[in-house]
Amino acid sequence: MRRSAAGALWGFVLLAALLAAATISEGPAETVRAASIVVTVTLPGDPGDGSGECPSEDACTLRRAIELVNALGGEDAVTIAFDPLAFQPGNPSVVTVTGSALPAIARANVTVDGAGAGVIVDGSALSGDEDGLAFDGANPAVRGMEVFGFPGACIEITGVNGIAAGDPAAGTGNRVGGCDVGIRVTGAGASLRGNVAGFAGDGTSPRPLRVGIEVSAASVTIGGTGIDAALANVVGNADIAILVGGSSSDPFSGVVIARNRLGEDLAGTAATIERGVLLASPSVSTRVTENTITGATVSAVAVADGTSGNSIILNTFRNLTGLAIDLGDDRVADPNDVGDADTGANGRLNHPEITRPVQAAIQGTACAGCRIDLYSVNHVAGGASDYPATHLVVAIADAGGSFTFGSPPVSPGDWVVATATDADSNTSEFSPPVRVGAGAILCGNLSLNRGWNQAGYFGAGSTALGATFPGDPSGRIRAVYHLESDGTYSHWFRDTAIGQTLTSVEPGLSYWFLVDEPVTLTSGFSLTAPLGIQLRQGWNEFVYFGASAAGLDAFASLAGSGATIYHFAAEGGGGEWQRWGANDSPAYVREFETVEACESFTVFMQSAAVLRPLHP
Numbered sequence: 001m002r003r004s005a006a007g008a009l010w011g012f013v014l015l016a017a018l019l020a021a022a023t024i025s026e027g028p029a030e031t032v033r034a035a036s037i038v039v040t041v042t043l044p045g046d047p048g049d050g051s052g053e054c055p056s057e058d059a060c061t062l063r064r065a066i067e068l069v070n071a072l073g074g075e076d077a078v079t080i081a082f083d084p085l086a087f088q089p090g091n092p093s094v095v096t097v098t099g100s101a102l103p104a105i106a107r108a109n110v111t112v113d114g115a116g117a118g119v120i121v122d123g124s125a126l127s128g129d130e131d132g133l134a135f136d137g138a139n140p141a142v143r144g145m146e147v148f149g150f151p152g153a154c155i156e157i158t159g160v161n162g163i164a165a166g167d168p169a170a171g172t173g174n175r176v177g178g179c180d181v182g183i184r185v186t187g188a189g190a191s192l193r194g195n196v197a198g199f200a201g202d203g204t205s206p207r208p209l210r211v212g213i214e215v216s217a218a219s220v221t222i223g224g225t226g227i228d229a230a231l232a233n234v235v236g237n238a239d240i241a242i243l244v245g246g247s248s249s250d251p252f253s254g255v256v257i258a259r260n261r262l263g264e265d266l267a268g269t270a271a272t273i274e275r276g277v278l279l280a281s282p283s284v285s286t287r288v289t290e291n292t293i294t295g296a297t298v299s300a301v302a303v304a305d306g307t308s309g310n311s312i313i314l315n316t317f318r319n320l321t322g323l324a325i326d327l328g329d330d331r332v333a334d335p336n337d338v339g340d341a342d343t344g345a346n347g348r349l350n351h352p353e354i355t356r357p358v359q360a361a362i363q364g365t366a367c368a369g370c371r372i373d374l375y376s377v378n379h380v381a382g383g384a385s386d387y388p389a390t391h392l393v394v395a396i397a398d399a400g401g402s403f404t405f406g407s408p409p410v411s412p413g414d415w416v417v418a419t420a421t422d423a424d425s426n427t428s429e430f431s432p433p434v435r436v437g438a439g440a441i442l443c444g445n446l447s448l449n450r451g452w453n454q455a456g457y458f459g460a461g462s463t464a465l466g467a468t469f470p471g472d473p474s475g476r477i478r479a480v481y482h483l484e485s486d487g488t489y490s491h492w493f494r495d496t497a498i499g500q501t502l503t504s505v506e507p508g509l510s511y512w513f514l515v516d517e518p519v520t521l522t523s524g525f526s527l528t529a530p531l532g533i534q535l536r537q538g539w540n541e542f543v544y545f546g547a548s549a550a551g552l553d554a555f556a557s558l559a560g561s562g563a564t565i566y567h568f569a570a571e572g573g574g575g576e577w578q579r580w581g582a583n584d585s586p587a588y589v590r591e592f593e594t595v596e597a598c599e600s601f602t603v604f605m606q607s608a609a610v611l612r613p614l615h616p
Helices: 003-013 062-071
Strands: 038-041 077-084 094-095 109-111 118-123 134-135 142-143 146-148 153-157 163-165 173-179 181-185 191-193 209-215 221-222 240-244 256-258 271-280 285-290 292-294 294-303 311-313 316-318 323-328 353-357 361-366 371-378 387-396 401-405 415-421 441-444 446-448 451-456 478-482 491-493 510-517 519-521 526-527 532-535 538-543 564-571 574-581 600-605 609-611
Touching: 038 062, 062 077, 062 221, 062 240, 146 153, 173 181, 292 294, 311 415, 353 415, 371 401, 387 401, 446 451, 451 564, 451 600, 478 538, 510 538, 510 600, 532 538, 532 600
Parallel strands: 038 077, 077 109, 094 118, 109 142, 118 146, 134 153, 142 163, 146 173, 153 181, 163 191, 181 209, 191 221, 209 240, 221 256, 240 271, 256 285, 271 294, 285 311, 292 316, 294 323
Antiparallel strands: 316 387, 353 361, 361 401, 371 387, 371 415, 441 526, 446 519, 451 510, 478 491, 478 510, 532 609, 538 600, 564 574, 564 600
């Protein structure tokens, strides 16, 4: 039913009626602007043939509304709104842009407000590089809009101090997808909050983007520290969720990326991204903090060469298959260099070296005076799928570069990594993951079964062998063999000295014991640090002095040396061989997975290497 002419004039004339109720606010931090002039769109179509007029109760199109606003003089705040009768909130109407792109909004202080209405702007009929909603004037704002399918950016903000903000759950945030870029900002001082990029209007169905949010201007805030979690930007189904730099020829700084959710949809379900954040030249000094980055396949945060001063702290990572922080955007975890003399992305700052990871205190070295951030690690045996998960605690390295996390919130068996951030706000890549230990290994009494036993000797010092084995007054140990460095065995016999070549036993070395009846040798051997062992090419026997762990972790330092490791599990009256490593053993040799501290092993090495056990 047509409304009266008087109603049309009241509802659609440019209202200079000082509409205080038109203030757009999502809380104190989300106030957009109060409008003194409102232009209401009443027709979903986009004729593009000269038809349509504003004001009109049924013929004012979005294109005509933009043209009218651009023609207005003055600097009063103007809002382009949508008639909820023509754009029903539960049944959105589609503005299909045809023929040419919508004109850019050139006037200052203009808000496009789709909140309280159901409006979709669709640019899939266009070709080239046309953008959707473009704001060239200063102080623009946009909220509650759904913009899809444009070959360029869904929303482009060129004017300074732009705002694209709202609460997605309340329908006041913007939703963009199916464009090359979701939201592109080239105007300084913009604020982006509560936008959903890479999805259809439901916030879950994929509408992929190359880039979710792209910024090439100074002092732009994407999300924000201290904002309510409901106002996070949500970006998924994108090659790059957030890109800073690349579209500007002039250096800029001061971008903040905080409290965003990247790599998931509104419901928290994973939505694929390759890079969560990419920081590129000519940007510098971007802060990336308190974000949740999920499922990045290339990197969660990549820093390209040519940019520096970028701090990357306090973020949470989930289900990564790429690097958490990648300096140089080269998909390679950088080794530390002596003196940290290299250059490039964030100065290629050396990562911290964790030297003593125990529950009481985690210690290490890094750059002097640097901030050190400790993170928990989602660890899988072998480390191939490891990634930092949650930030734990902060320490400051002293003038010599030493740092200590006293009583960190960790338990023995946890795995941790750390980053360093220097005085210029450069953050390093993550350190290699290390396992937290209890602080000490105690190799106590040695229990030997009847028959052959392979075991370490844990006496307090070198012990000479006499007629019977020391500590075995009943004489149950009949013989002892030890593999020497030339590959031959030395031996001691209880009943005869003929042929004896082993005259003493040394603490920490591996021996073969032949026992008549079960016997326990009372002794003790304690270590507060792992004991590295040089293994030569060929056969070796050793005692593992490190934290008990999966073989993939305990023997990780032997990777590439062609090691096949055997363990002899003694049982009453006999025993069995177990194997870890290359599968070239007889079928009767069972595999083992867990390495226990103080146990003895035999290994055949294709090349020499040093075994570096996990910290006890």
